[in-house]
Amino acid sequence: MSLTVSQLLTLPSLRAATVLAGREGLGRIVSTISVLEYSDPDEIQRRLYESIDFQGSELVISAFSSVAGNVDAQCDNIRCLAAAGEVGLILYYVGIILPRVDERLIRLADELGFVLICMPAGDPSLRYSEVISEVMGAIVRDELSNTNFALDLLEQMSRLPKTHQTAKTILRIASDRLRATTAITDSEYNVLSAASWPRSMADNGEALAALAARQDTYERCWEQPGGGQLWLYRDRIGSGERGSMLLLACSEGGRIDPRLWKQTLDGVRLGMNVWGRKHDRVDMSELVRAIVLDEPIKMRRLGDIYRIDVAALSDVWIIRSLDGANLSPMLGEVRGLSAQYASVSLCECYEDDILIFPTGSRSLRETDDWALALSELLAGRGIRAAVTRCQRLQRTSDVKYAYETNRDCVRDAVRVFPERRFFSFAEVEFVRECRETAAAGEGRVHWYAAQLEPILSRRDGEEIVRTLAAYLLDRNSSLVDTAAALFVHKNTVKYRLQKAGDILGFHIGDIPQSKNLIYALALRRLLRSEAPEA
16 A cells, blocks of 8 residues: 555556646545545535545545535535545646636645645546546555555554544545454553444444454454354554553455554554554654664654654663563653753663663763763662663664674673673673683683683682672772772782782783783683572
């Protein structure tokens, strides 16, 4: 469902048509086409108009036959169609029924970005059916081959007036896509929104929910016995204020293609996360999801909707629970605290984590204070979590790498750096390298372990190695801080470091000589924490 007005104009039945106005709307997606002939829009006509369930992304055919001589009424109808999110109007029988297209109509369509198309003037042989059949044929063929329903739904919804950006509209689009009745319910099958297929049918959302609730086992698809052939579908699409949300569908036209069902699930989940939340809170979790999954088209479109320059986001802070807990209940507090330290473009949950995308520059002191405040907030709520700062990322694709690396390695980072209150991404990446070394086999591990053997062979070897680890891994090579951590005098620390340097043949802390020693100390901690207890 990604055909645009511009693409449809290449169809044989529309090839001779002329675009009179609204050229900026030629790139809009068209999902269907219909015929609407309106009279002078009085109160009765307005009530009739308001009762029609417009979904947006629709092309309309009209000859303005009942208002051919009333330009004001023609303009009023154009305003109504544009306000409902319709894409454009194809005018028929200009010079026959409609004397001419008035300049006021053209100017209005241009102002609204509403495409105004004129079929060849003075031709009485034109038939609505030719355009309708060709356009609908092209749309159906596109639906069968298109795999980007989520992006198309995003495009459709973003073009609609805010009053139409609702869960009902999302379901209406999904229902038309599936040719099936659809409903969104909570985990107890209470209907939150529904859309019937065809539209003229009574609202069947409650009946659909009742059928799904009676299904004992949790199957995603089953045939309903009795009566005609019914196929029922259900799947989870996320969570809301009333618990897990389900998407239900009932098809009377046979089984729904599994690929089409998956595309629809993705589209409805995306739409609900963007537009189905409480109207007084902007939810940007789908933009964060698009960034983490490195989906450039989706992130650009969502960035335009939220007016966020995604390309300018160079930092991401990741808060991850060390116990597998869902951190979403902490989101509000994290947002409030972060606003005291930085300008934040995005602060949303992704999976069970919280991701923060700050903008602007901060001193290292300000950055450390912010990270420490976040750590203390989480600890004060009894939550074991790690805060990782990923800074100076060059591309949005780096966010995906940073997130996946942190997800896989941050728990090991806590083992290697148990004294850290928060982490830099470089530290987490260092731990990933240690893990890769450990996975390479005993030979590689032994090569690093051999760095410590000359020290450990001495009677005070364990004491010296413990001092080395505190100095190089925990206390940023500070004699004073290391001494305080080990409850010894700083001269004692200095003596042990000198003794280690004499044994190894280089000054402790010198780079690159100390690099292999740091890896050896980190691997020792990592492997000891993984060793089973006796």
